[in-house]
Amino acid sequence: MNIKVASERTGLTKKAIKYYETEGLIIPSKNCENNYREYSEADIVKLNLIGALRMLDIPIAEIKKVIEGNKSMHKIMEESLKRIDNDIENLKTTRLIISNLLEKNSKDYYGSGDNIKKLRESLELSMEEKKEFISNKLRRVFPGKYGEAFILNYEPFLNITIDDEDKKEIWIKLIEALDDFDDISETEEGKALMSKYNSIDDGEYTESLKKLRTERTENTYNIINWNEEYVKANIKSAVEYWKKIFNDCTERDSFKKVTAPMIKNMTGTFGEVHREFCKYLSLLNKDFKLYVDNTQRLAVESHKQFEKETGLSLKDEITKLLEK
Template sequence: MNIKIAAEKTGLTKKAIKYYECEGLINPSKNSSNNYREYTDTDIVKLNLIGALRVIDIPVSEIKCLIEGNKSLPDIMKNTLNKITENISNLEKSRLIISNILNKNLEDYSTIGEQVRKLRETLEFSISEKKEFISTRLLKIFPGNFGKIFVNSYEPFLNITVDSDEKKDAWVKLVEFLDDLNEIDNTQPFIKLMNSIDVNKIEEYRQKSKEDILENFNNNIFIEKIKKQYVEFIRFMNKDKEKKKIFAKSVSQTMDMFNGLGVDENIFDEYLEILNEDYKQYRQIGKKFMSEIDEELKKEFGFTAKEFFENLKTTEN
């Protein structure tokens, strides 16, 4: 059959059929009397296969390997699937970055390039690199001993794997959030107070705190012990007005420090809950823990923990 009939049988254009011939995918014979190409039923089967594989984006070079017997069809499809998956992942990362820039209404061309580079690089970070990135950024925001204690409280939950669209989105937003935070002034009273603490005690606290978080945040006995200590602390503060006043001043200084960040620091916890399942569980236990404490405080004192801290504002004055 001639090329016109071959095109009708396969749905391919004459140009496509000639291209596949030039690439060595088919080798039709020539009619000696008129020098026209003659296509056999075997050629039609090959052309139908070639057309089908091209529809699903399998490269001509791979199809040639299949026809020549150098690769099997399952192997070619697996390789193509892996490449498609990688392309989808890269496109998704680009989508997240573009959406982020659009949401921030960035119009300064001098900063957009740096922004894109930073977000793309952090998406490719390994687990350890992500952990180091967050820790380093937090230590820069919170200087001195307080920064070390602050980072330590999150350290067990900073092993982050960005393996879903939701996590990729949360990671990009977390990076942006950390980038937007103002750095705390070293002269803040609370920071100065924390910097007066013995460095060795910080390290001792760091080790103990990490062990407590990892080993005991699912331990009911440990949680009950902390609850009792919490209620006892409130009880003690309620009895000693002078100590309560000192504590109120410390809390006020802490709040002033966090207010200087320029954004809502609770967003960090929301993103980390998405990125780390253990932290999500830890926060759920913490909420249940605080709910139970509030019940006890309400019963004994008539206020919740939140109300106690809000009332400290009047105590300081």
């Protein structure tokens, strides 16, 4: 049969058939009398296969391997499926970033390129790289020694795995939330707190961080697992602490001078950063969510015990103390 009939039988254009011939996928015979190409039934079978595989976006080079018997159909389909899955993931990520940019409606034309690149690359980071990535962003918001102490609070929970689309979206929102916050040391509340931490001797600070890291690791484990013995001891310690604050003038004055300003800071910029960061981290790390829930539960139990022993509302008493 000639090329016209081959085209009708396969649904391929004459141009496509000639191209596949050029690539060596089919080799039709030639009619000696008129020098026209003659296509066999075997050629038609090959052309139909080639057309079908091209519809699946399988490259010509791979199709040639199948035609020549150098690769099985099963293998080529496996590889194509893997490539398609990767393409889908890439498209989902691209869609997510575009949707996020549209949602923000940023007018910063010059900064958009860097922002897109940063968001895309951050999703490809390993777990350890993500941990360092977030730590560095926190250091920008909370510079100096306070920043290191702040990061230490969250260190056990920065092992983040992005394994679904929801987490990708949350990860991007976390990054952008941190990027939106300015350097805390530029605020009045920040300057005072940074100054307090930065005035600590380097050697003393290093040792205190080591001790704090050990305590944080132990406390985190006990809170996540709701260690009954630890909980009872913690409640007892909390109740005794607040009793001392309310009954001892020296302790009360110290609280007003040192602790009260820090608590008040948590309602301002500091608190906003903490809340935003914790909100997203809770969604990315199930252990942190459990830690937050159990910490709140521990606070409730402490308040109940304080009221049981004193007949007073701890929340009301703290509020009065902060207002004085």
